Amino acid sequence: MAYRVPFVDPRKHYQALKTEIDGAIIDCLTKGDLIYRQQLRDFEQSLAQFLGAKHAVGVNSGYHALLFALMGAGIGPGDEVITVAHTFVATVSAIVHCGATPVLVDVGPDYNMDPGKVEAAITPRTKALLPVHLNGRVCQMDRLMALAHKHNLVVVEDAAQALGARFDGRMAGSFGDAGCFSFYPFKALGGFGDGGALTTDDPEIARIATLLRFNGEDRETGEYHYHGQTALLDNVQAAVLSAKLPHLPEWIEHRRAVAAGYRQGLERIEELRLPHFDESRQFDSFQNYVIRTRRRDGLREHLRKEGVETLVHWPKPMWEHPGLKLLRRSLPETEAVCREALSLPMSAETTSEQVDYTTQKIREFFA
Numbered sequence: 001m002a003y004r005v006p007f008v009d010p011r012k013h014y015q016a017l018k019t020e021i022d023g024a025i026i027d028c029l030t031k032g033d034l035i036y037r038q039q040l041r042d043f044e045q046s047l048a049q050f051l052g053a054k055h056a057v058g059v060n061s062g063y064h065a066l067l068f069a070l071m072g073a074g075i076g077p078g079d080e081v082i083t084v085a086h087t088f089v090a091t092v093s094a095i096v097h098c099g100a101t102p103v104l105v106d107v108g109p110d111y112n113m114d115p116g117k118v119e120a121a122i123t124p125r126t127k128a129l130l131p132v133h134l135n136g137r138v139c140q141m142d143r144l145m146a147l148a149h150k151h152n153l154v155v156v157e158d159a160a161q162a163l164g165a166r167f168d169g170r171m172a173g174s175f176g177d178a179g180c181f182s183f184y185p186f187k188a189l190g191g192f193g194d195g196g197a198l199t200t201d202d203p204e205i206a207r208i209a210t211l212l213r214f215n216g217e218d219r220e221t222g223e224y225h226y227h228g229q230t231a232l233l234d235n236v237q238a239a240v241l242s243a244k245l246p247h248l249p250e251w252i253e254h255r256r257a258v259a260a261g262y263r264q265g266l267e268r269i270e271e272l273r274l275p276h277f278d279e280s281r282q283f284d285s286f287q288n289y290v291i292r293t294r295r296r297d298g299l300r301e302h303l304r305k306e307g308v309e310t311l312v313h314w315p316k317p318m319w320e321h322p323g324l325k326l327l328r329r330s331l332p333e334t335e336a337v338c339r340e341a342l343s344l345p346m347s348a349e350t351t352s353e354q355v356d357y358t359t360q361k362i363r364e365f366f367a
């Protein structure tokens with residue numbers, strides 16, 4: 001079904017930047033620069049500069065950024081890593097695949113790690129905190145970093161959804177030992193396939209991640225230092241991302257304007273909760289605009305019939321997937337969010353007409 005208001009619009013996104021993107025791709029293909037060439041180094045440098053980080057390491061997904069950041073920070077078998085249950089599964093899979101045990105805590109009403117729930121989850125085996133800056137909003141990093149310092153924990157930030165978001169003026173991904181980003185096509189900065197990067201000021205994490213992504217090989221010496229993985233950020237993706245990165249600030253401003261439009265159109269509907277929290281400290285990049293209502297499924301069906309595409313992130317708690325073999329938890333806010341949250345169309349291409357149409361249809365549902 002073709003939606004009148006699609007969740008995202010990749011074709012429109014490409015058309016808007018066609019000349020720059022085509023130029024970047026053709027340059028790689030013409031030169032034969034496909035793997036581990038200058039375009040990758042250039043993108044890493046631009047990303048590090050954008051975030052104010054000393055090092056950026058391009059990898060082939062946000063998942064690999066998380067995995068290599070954890071491994072680079074020395075997390076492994078026997079260690080526990082505290083993260084949230086309300087996240088994309090890759091956050092938790094990265095912990096499992098480095099051999100550690102994920103310990104899931106609840107989120108607060110802002111969908112992010114509730115700092116008040118962390119201390120009770122710390123045990124003598126806890127080695128790291130892995131906060132997730134969901135939907136383009138940074139966690140309360142002052143409180144989380146204070147806990148990490150108190151208990152001597154590594155902090156790896158999952159900023160897959162939060163490139164360019166800020167808390168107290170500081171960029172997502174710049175608080176802890178490493179920040180992890182995803183360039184999945186529908187992220188605020190997306191490639192034309194999978195991609196990711198980690199950023200860090202720690203030369204050792206950068207060194208280990210750089211080796212792990214290239215099968216453990218030091219390219220200068222040919223020495224294999226680890227059993228690594230085939231997980232480089234492709235050169236062509238890096239070139240495309242370099243062409244797009246300068247546009248990210250204007251795209252984030254556009255997302256914020258879309259969010260402001262939703263807010264204006266949806267305020268004062270009693271059964272609806274909107275995602276606006278502590279905006280004196282937060283600069284949200286609005287990867288997603290998530291509303292909450294007990295009548296979520298009915299609203300979603302109504303919007304579908306009216307041609308508005310929505311998504312549910314995520315309909316059941318992670319521990320209810322038996323294949324993931326996670327400890328059963330009781331995390332009331334996570335469970336409520338699974339029942340109530342609905343993500344509205346949001347992208348750099350979403351128009352004010354689409355926002356008005358969507359808010360009008362939502363108001364009709366609740367009228």
Ligand SMILES: Cc1ncc(COP(=O)(O)O)c(C=O)c1O
Nearest residue numbers: 061062063088090091160182184
């Ligand atoms: C919160 C979060 N963490 C991790 C990831 C993993 O990123 P990727 O899909 O690039 O592996 C994503 C991507 O969707 C995400 O949203």
